[in-house]
Amino acid sequence: MTRMLASVTHPEEALLALAGGADIIDCKDPGNGALGALPADTVETIIAAVAGRRPVSATIGDLPGRPELMAPAIRYMGATGVDLVKVGLFKTRGIDSLVNALAPLARRHALVAVLFADCRPQLKVIPTLARAGFEGVMLDTADKGSGGLLDCAGMGLLEAFVAAARQADLRCGLAGGIGADAIERLLPLGVDYLGFRGALCEGGRTTGLSAAAVERVRSRIPRWRAPPPTPPAEPAHICP
Numbered sequence: 001m002t003r004m005l006a007s008v009t010h011p012e013e014a015l016l017a018l019a020g021g022a023d024i025i026d027c028k029d030p031g032n033g034a035l036g037a038l039p040a041d042t043v044e045t046i047i048a049a050v051a052g053r054r055p056v057s058a059t060i061g062d063l064p065g066r067p068e069l070m071a072p073a074i075r076y077m078g079a080t081g082v083d084l085v086k087v088g089l090f091k092t093r094g095i096d097s098l099v100n101a102l103a104p105l106a107r108r109h110a111l112v113a114v115l116f117a118d119c120r121p122q123l124k125v126i127p128t129l130a131r132a133g134f135e136g137v138m139l140d141t142a143d144k145g146s147g148g149l150l151d152c153a154g155m156g157l158l159e160a161f162v163a164a165a166r167q168a169d170l171r172c173g174l175a176g177g178i179g180a181d182a183i184e185r186l187l188p189l190g191v192d193y194l195g196f197r198g199a200l201c202e203g204g205r206t207t208g209l210s211a212a213a214v215e216r217v218r219s220r221i222p223r224w225r226a227p228p229p230t231p232p233a234e235p236a237h238i239c240p
Helices: 011-019 041-049 066-076 093-106 125-131 156-169 180-187 212-217
Strands: 003-008 024-027 056-059 084-088 113-117 136-140 171-174 191-196
Touching: 003 011, 003 212, 011 024, 011 041, 011 093, 011 212, 024 041, 041 056, 041 066, 066 084, 066 093, 084 136, 093 113, 093 125, 113 125, 113 171, 136 156, 156 171, 180 191, 180 212
Parallel strands: 003 024, 003 191, 024 056, 056 084, 084 113, 113 136, 136 171, 171 191
Antiparallel strands: none
16 A cells, blocks of 8 residues: 655654654755755654654755765764665666665665656666665656656656566655645555655745645545554464
């Protein structure tokens, strides 16, 4: 079942998203690029506010595809204690080499790679992500001023992305200017989560979250429920 990811900028927004039914709380600075990073101390206060009630993810920023720049950022954000660290893969050339260079970090942190529908995403990297130990993969948009995900990608690309992620046994998500009205089209793809920021605000992605906007999105996504625990097996009775 598809879950709802809400990108937040501070603890108050995290609590608002949590109260509105978000399944994943994502720490991001929308005023600083597609995957703008928040300071580590802000991420830590968000984690404290969520208090284990939902998974928390965080982005590392819009960094060039160079391991010597990305690796310290991953370690910096991973040290906050977030459940997932999101890593943007903006480049298309040499992407396999970059992913392989980050593999040692994927063994210490749960990494989610972010590909970009408006940057000629290389879906062939998805099996490499799995072999490197990444936790999941998302398809987002880099240029937030050029329209939403469905303006940049046809359903054919989205279906191919989901199929590649499933084949690689990676969790997958979609994000990037997804409006509430687009949710009905995207749910049949069966992604693990849909990510939102602008749709949760009344005045655009760099303004604050609105409880009414969160509810508009939440009401269109069926609620995820964890399966009940399997009861322990009854001990076998051995007749004397």
